[in-house]
Amino acid sequence: MPNIDVSGLVTREVKYGENSRILTVLGKDSGKVSILASRARTNRSGLLTATQLFAYSDFTLFKGRDGSLFKLNEGEAVSTFPNIRNSLEKMAYASYFCDVVNQICREGSEENELLALILNMLYLLDRDDCTAEKAVKIRAVFQFRALAAAGFAPDCDGCAECGDGAVRYFSRSGGVFYCEKCSENGNALSEVNQGIFNAIKYIITSDSKKIMAFSLSDTAMKYLADIGEEFMRIQLEHDFKTLDYLKNVIALG
Numbered sequence: 001m002p003n004i005d006v007s008g009l010v011t012r013e014v015k016y017g018e019n020s021r022i023l024t025v026l027g028k029d030s031g032k033v034s035i036l037a038s039r040a041r042t043n044r045s046g047l048l049t050a051t052q053l054f055a056y057s058d059f060t061l062f063k064g065r066d067g068s069l070f071k072l073n074e075g076e077a078v079s080t081f082p083n084i085r086n087s088l089e090k091m092a093y094a095s096y097f098c099d100v101v102n103q104i105c106r107e108g109s110e111e112n113e114l115l116a117l118i119l120n121m122l123y124l125l126d127r128d129d130c131t132a133e134k135a136v137k138i139r140a141v142f143q144f145r146a147l148a149a150a151g152f153a154p155d156c157d158g159c160a161e162c163g164d165g166a167v168r169y170f171s172r173s174g175g176v177f178y179c180e181k182c183s184e185n186g187n188a189l190s191e192v193n194q195g196i197f198n199a200i201k202y203i204i205t206s207d208s209k210k211i212m213a214f215s216l217s218d219t220a221m222k223y224l225a226d227i228g229e230e231f232m233r234i235q236l237e238h239d240f241k242t243l244d245y246l247k248n249v250i251a252l253g
């Protein structure tokens with residue numbers, strides 16, 4: 001079997017037997033891949049950095065004769081996001097983002113849009129000037145954009161019933177907006193103002209390089225992140241334990 005080169009982000013690691021780990025890697029062009037990393041190999045070749053959680057690395061893999069799992073041959077870290085590793089809060093954000101990506105992605109399908117998104121968010125999180133407020137914005141952007149990549153983009157063409165541009169409610173179950181008089185048609189409604197509506201529309205339609213170029217007050221940004229969180233929970237039908245953990249870490253300050 002020839003070697004296979006994969007560049008990707010380590011989004012999960014699980015202990016396997018006494019001496020090994022199974023890594024989940026979101027690879028460029030390859031999507032989600034499971035990789036068996038034996039301790040003998042990672043210790044001997046100094047691969048611990050390349051195989052740690054949240055590392056983006058170039059891997060060389062091979063497939064054993066026996067099984068379906070890829071095995072790690074070589075690896076070199078491209079980016080390890082050191083500031084994330086130095087902060088409990090940033091680690092909690094990164095864990096949540098990886099959890100979401102692992103939930104959305106299926107093995108065997110290319111997921112370059114989600115990979116680019118999470119790398120962009122980790123890069124912003126890793127910056128020295130990433131404050132607690134900026135992290136809330138990163139979470140808000142990540143949630144809506146990840147859902148859009150997964151096919152759950154909110155419909156931002158005004159009121160879903162009458163088309164009026166003056167929307168007042170967002171349906172977290174339907175992914176649509178309603179004006180005041182049509183709101184009785186919607187379920188799981190969150191009240192929104194024009195600023196929140198514009199922000200959601202901006203997040204799902206903007207060029208990825210300009211994705212952070214919008215502003216809201218800190219209170220509105222938190223509200224937006226909370227709507228996104230609930231929208232995600234309903235659309236993916238999944239509760240993220242890493243989100244509960246993130247909230248606990250934030251509460252501890």
Ligand SMILES: [Zn+2]
Nearest residue numbers: 159162179182
């Ligand atoms: Zn209406």
